[in-house]
Amino acid sequence: MSIQDVLKKSFVSSFSGEDLQKVLLSLLISIIMGAIIYLIYRQFYTGVVFSRSFAITLVGMTVLTCMVTLAISSNIVISLGMVGALSIVRYRTAIKDPMDLLYIFWAITTGITIGAGMYLLALIAAVVMVGLFIVFYHYQQTGKVYIAVIHYKNTDVEEKVLQAFGKMKYFLKAKTVRKGLVELSVEVFCKDENLAFSEKIQAIEGVEDITLIQYNGEYHG
Numbered sequence: 001m002s003i004q005d006v007l008k009k010s011f012v013s014s015f016s017g018e019d020l021q022k023v024l025l026s027l028l029i030s031i032i033m034g035a036i037i038y039l040i041y042r043q044f045y046t047g048v049v050f051s052r053s054f055a056i057t058l059v060g061m062t063v064l065t066c067m068v069t070l071a072i073s074s075n076i077v078i079s080l081g082m083v084g085a086l087s088i089v090r091y092r093t094a095i096k097d098p099m100d101l102l103y104i105f106w107a108i109t110t111g112i113t114i115g116a117g118m119y120l121l122a123l124i125a126a127v128v129m130v131g132l133f134i135v136f137y138h139y140q141q142t143g144k145v146y147i148a149v150i151h152y153k154n155t156d157v158e159e160k161v162l163q164a165f166g167k168m169k170y171f172l173k174a175k176t177v178r179k180g181l182v183e184l185s186v187e188v189f190c191k192d193e194n195l196a197f198s199e200k201i202q203a204i205e206g207v208e209d210i211t212l213i214q215y216n217g218e219y220h221g
Contacts, residue, residue, distance in 0.1 A: 022070075026114050027063060027066060029114050030063045030065075030110070030111055030114045031059070031063055033122055033123075034062030034110070036126060037103065037107055037126075038056065040130060041054075041103050042055055044133045044137050054100065058103055058107045061107040061108060062108075062114075065112055065115065067111075068111075069111065069116055073115065073116065106129060110126070113125070145189050146190060147188075148188055148198070148212055149210070149212075150184040150186065150201060150209075151183055151184075151207070151209050152204075152206050153182070157204060161186075161201055164197055164201045164204065165197055168188055168190065169188070170186050170187060173186060181208070
């Protein structure tokens with residue numbers, strides 16, 4: 001077979017009965033894998049507000065990526081056209097949480113591997129990812145990070161406030177001085193979720209109030 005015959009066959013190729021079965025099987029597996037990614041995202045989500053639309057997008061992204069992979073692997077014309085079309089698309093949606101980017105990349109790579117017929121690879125990757133999420137989720141649950149917002153009047157109180165944290169890991173994040181009032185923002189890591197330090201701070205003479213806000217960001221110890 002000459003190179004002209006190969007190109008001609010590639011340009012005019014169409015799906016046969018076996019190809020249709022492969023397409024349906026790939027799309028079915030991509031839906032199942034996308035649903036698994038959706039469930040994992042919902043289970044291990046640690047943000048403030050769970051976005052159901054983003055979770056559903058992960059399922060659709062897995063299926064669509066699989067469909068694109070199937071299309072570009074069957075026909076040269078479609079593959080060239082798809083590359084040209086995707087190259088002019090600009091996605092400007094801001095990703096606020098780095099973990100969301102991980103889920104997006106997981107959905108895309110899963111769709112690509114399924115579209116390429118590497119079902120076992122997609123399954124093994126999913127098992128590895130789930131294992132990693134379980135390990136790091138339990139590690140993260142060993143403690144929580146809070147932002148303590150403290151208001152007091154006398155500047156001499158600051159040293160007593162910081163001493164009230166004891167041996168806990170904390171960082172002074174911000175200090176706002178107003179007329180007659182000082183606002184102190186402290187990031188504190190509570191390993192055993194013991195919030196007794198807040199009562200100690202509240203008992204200090206000169207402290208007006210203390211507010212604890214749970215912080216879901218990264219903590220550097």
